[in-house]
Amino acid sequence: MLHLINKSPFESMSFEDCLKYASSGSPILFYEDGVYGAMAGSSLEGRIKEIMGDHDVYVLKEDLALRGLERIVDGVKEVDYAGLVGLTEEHKTASW
Amino acid sequence: MLHLINKSPFESMSFEDCLKYASSGSPILFYEDGVYGAMAGSSLEGRIKEIMGDHDVYVLKEDLALRGLERIVDGVKEVDYAGLVGLTEEHKTASW
Amino acid sequence: MKYGILILEGPYQHEASDSAYQFARAALDKGHEIARVFFYQDGVLNSTKLMEPQSDDRHIQKQWSALATENEIDFVVCVAAAKRRGINEEVVAEGFKIGGLGMLTDLAIEADRLITFRA
Amino acid sequence: MKYGILILEGPYQHEASDSAYQFARAALDKGHEIARVFFYQDGVLNSTKLMEPQSDDRHIQKQWSALATENEIDFVVCVAAAKRRGINEEVVAEGFKIGGLGMLTDLAIEADRLITFRA
Amino acid sequence: MNEAAQKLMIVFRTAPYGTIYSYEGLENVVMMAAYEQDLTVLFIDDGVLSLKKGMDSSAFGIKDFSPTFKALEPVYDVEKIFIDKASLESRGLSLDELIIQPELIDSDQVEKLMEEQRNFMMF
Amino acid sequence: MNEAAQKLMIVFRTAPYGTIYSYEGLENVVMMAAYEQDLTVLFIDDGVLSLKKGMDSSAFGIKDFSPTFKALEPVYDVEKIFIDKASLESRGLSLDELIIQPELIDSDQVEKLMEEQRNFMMF
Numbered sequence: 001m002l003h004l005i006n007k008s009p010f011e012s013m014s015f016e017d018c019l020k021y022a023s024s025g026s027p028i029l030f031y032e033d034g035v036y037g038a039m040a041g042s043s044l045e046g047r048i049k050e051i052m053g054d055h056d057v058y059v060l061k062e063d064l065a066l067r068g069l070e071r072i073v074d075g076v077k078e079v080d081y082a083g084l085v086g087l088t089e090e091h092k093t094a095s096w
Numbered sequence: 097m098l099h100l101i102n103k104s105p106f107e108s109m110s111f112e113d114c115l116k117y118a119s120s121g122s123p124i125l126f127y128e129d130g131v132y133g134a135m136a137g138s139s140l141e142g143r144i145k146e147i148m149g150d151h152d153v154y155v156l157k158e159d160l161a162l163r164g165l166e167r168i169v170d171g172v173k174e175v176d177y178a179g180l181v182g183l184t185e186e187h188k189t190a191s192w
Numbered sequence: 193m194k195y196g197i198l199i200l201e202g203p204y205q206h207e208a209s210d211s212a213y214q215f216a217r218a219a220l221d222k223g224h225e226i227a228r229v230f231f232y233q234d235g236v237l238n239s240t241k242l243m244e245p246q247s248d249d250r251h252i253q254k255q256w257s258a259l260a261t262e263n264e265i266d267f268v269v270c271v272a273a274a275k276r277r278g279i280n281e282e283v284v285a286e287g288f289k290i291g292g293l294g295m296l297t298d299l300a301i302e303a304d305r306l307i308t309f310r311a
Numbered sequence: 312m313k314y315g316i317l318i319l320e321g322p323y324q325h326e327a328s329d330s331a332y333q334f335a336r337a338a339l340d341k342g343h344e345i346a347r348v349f350f351y352q353d354g355v356l357n358s359t360k361l362m363e364p365q366s367d368d369r370h371i372q373k374q375w376s377a378l379a380t381e382n383e384i385d386f387v388v389c390v391a392a393a394k395r396r397g398i399n400e401e402v403v404a405e406g407f408k409i410g411g412l413g414m415l416t417d418l419a420i421e422a423d424r425l426i427t428f429r430a
Numbered sequence: 431m432n433e434a435a436q437k438l439m440i441v442f443r444t445a446p447y448g449t450i451y452s453y454e455g456l457e458n459v460v461m462m463a464a465y466e467q468d469l470t471v472l473f474i475d476d477g478v479l480s481l482k483k484g485m486d487s488s489a490f491g492i493k494d495f496s497p498t499f500k501a502l503e504p505v506y507d508v509e510k511i512f513i514d515k516a517s518l519e520s521r522g523l524s525l526d527e528l529i530i531q532p533e534l535i536d537s538d539q540v541e542k543l544m545e546e547q548r549n550f551m552m553f
Numbered sequence: 554m555n556e557a558a559q560k561l562m563i564v565f566r567t568a569p570y571g572t573i574y575s576y577e578g579l580e581n582v583v584m585m586a587a588y589e590q591d592l593t594v595l596f597i598d599d600g601v602l603s604l605k606k607g608m609d610s611s612a613f614g615i616k617d618f619s620p621t622f623k624a625l626e627p628v629y630d631v632e633k634i635f636i637d638k639a640s641l642e643s644r645g646l647s648l649d650e651l652i653i654q655p656e657l658i659d660s661d662q663v664e665k666l667m668e669e670q671r672n673f674m675m676f
Contacts, residue, residue, distance in 0.1 A: 033571030041645025068607035129448030137522025164484035242397030250491035278361035
């Protein structure tokens with residue numbers, strides 16, 4: 001299952017909600033305001049690093065660029081829309 | 097300042113955000129999905145009791161009834177729309 | 193007191209518009225003046241007379257129109273927000289008028305209390 | 312693969328509609344089929360031809376209409392959600408058609424992947 | 431259920447009334463039930479609040495849609511109805527405070543249910 | 554500022570682009586600035602993200618409105634611009650990563666600023 005997070009994890013619980021259900025090995029992708037979850041140096045960085053043991057974490061390039069975000073947490077993978085489509089080929093998706 | 101919370105505190109950080117800024121003595125009112133914050137017996141009950149030392153906590157009756165909520169945290173005051181208008185006469189409001 | 197009401201969300205999708213309506217009624221019942229209701233962002237969608245809810249549901253536009261006409265309240269729909277969402281002079285219902293964002297600034301200056309209903 | 316796309320939010324207010332559009336373009340570029348785009352809840356507001364955004368902004372309805380006609384994709388606007396929000400046959404733009412909720416069930420049965428864009 | 435029945439699921443994760451998500455999820459359950467598919471309904475997070483007993487919409491004119499939830503099994507023959515135990519507990523609710531009594535599941539069953547479906551939608 | 558100037562404030566607390574709140578807040582600042590009132594602009598919570606340097610909207614067609622934020626002081630004469638220090642820090646940002654450098658304030662100043670105004674709006 002590919003879990004899609006589109007709300008800022010500083011403001012919404014949808015990221016933490018999703019983690020309660022996501023099994024080990026299920027990828028998580030941040031897009032729209034969700035991309036703020038991938039910012040390096042934020043108070044969420046530790047949490048992101050913690051879950052990377054269990055989940056591949058992706059972030060959508062186009063939404064990073066729109067918001068001027070360049071420094072993202074080490075190990076988070078940038079994908080563009082073509083890459084997102086590729087992930088949905090491999091996985092069913094849940095939009096939180 | 098009267099702080100108005102209309103989003104479920106189980107899903108949104110707006111309640112906790114508001115508390116960072118609200119000074120002691122400022123009332124807080126739950127309405128719309130915010131009223132779930134006032135449910136007795138939930139995992140938030142301790143937090144609500146904690147802040148009641150600093151803030152009067154109100155909850156909108158009409159939104160409680162719509163959602164079938166009867167048991168609310170001891171000390172939380174129920175007001176109807178007339179009561180809410182009364183609070184806005186006394187205070188400026190912030191809608192979170 | 194002189195109240196201003198600002199509505200940022202559309203009908204049915206969010207409760208914001210219902211809450212604003214109930215608040216406005218209660219404020220009038222207590223003898224307050226409502227200087228203006230300003231419909232902004234998706235709030236402009238409250239004003240369309242094309243709205244046709246199911247027969248057993250509330251008709252949010254008609255509720256608003258009745259409130260405006262019965263109490264002679266000024267209802268302003270933000271022109272830029274409206275155009276972007278397909279709301280224009282042809283579809284705006286009785287009681288609403290389309291106006292500029294400056295009318296929100298006027299309201300913020302004039303009202304004793306400005307209450308926002310939002311997502 | 313055969314994709315279905317479900318859109319639950321209106322244009323401009325949320326990014327959901329922009330994201331869905333970008334996703335649909337990328338899926339087509341990769342050679343996938345889009346069986347249907349279903350516009351539901353505030354998503355129905357994407358379909359109005361009365362939309363007039365500012366000249367320096369994207370025109371979300373026209374983007375969608377072009378996508379539908381160029382690629383012969385089925386765009387269905389939920390009739391109950393539409394009526395409630397003032398969207399009817401007169402205002403629906405080229406490329407969209409109004410249809411029943413059953414067409415979303417059909418899509419869920421038929422599509423290999425159903426992707427939701429929401430608030 | 432028809433012979434070519436597909437596994438479909440509607441997930442409720444949003445509180446009722448504050449937004450229309452819960453209501454529209456329910457509309458979909460009713461529609462899908464008419465298609466005689468292999469249908470599952472799941473309540474997680476704030477979605478469990480849609481089932482609270484005692485809703486009274488008389489003050490507002492907002493439609494109280496809990497009678498339709500109540501009718502899912504007896505009228506619409508929806509039999510697979512699950513609820514996340516942890517979501518219910520964190521909101522201080524028990525099954526007997528709900529208008530229907532879905533089968534309690536642990537959170538680690540949620541993603542499995544999603545994976546099993548041909549498609550699902552979350553409201 | 555005119556003689557009868559009123560104290561007005563726009564508060565940004567929402568991230569840009571995901572919703573239109575931030576954009577419409579900015580439209581209001583520009584409008585209010587033209588009225589020559591005693592105007593304050595405040596960034597708290599995710600609102601601080603509206604000021605991030607380096608926004609590039611070329612991929613999307615969504616309007617990049619950061620040039621207007623940049624113009625608030627030099628073009629629109631908005632001088633009272635504040636930002637909540639804790640909100641900035643929790644997002645790992647420093648003032649030099651922002652397109653403008655508002656005055657840093659502590660969180661306990663936020664409600665005081667709200668109280669001082671004739672009216673304020675939060676986006």
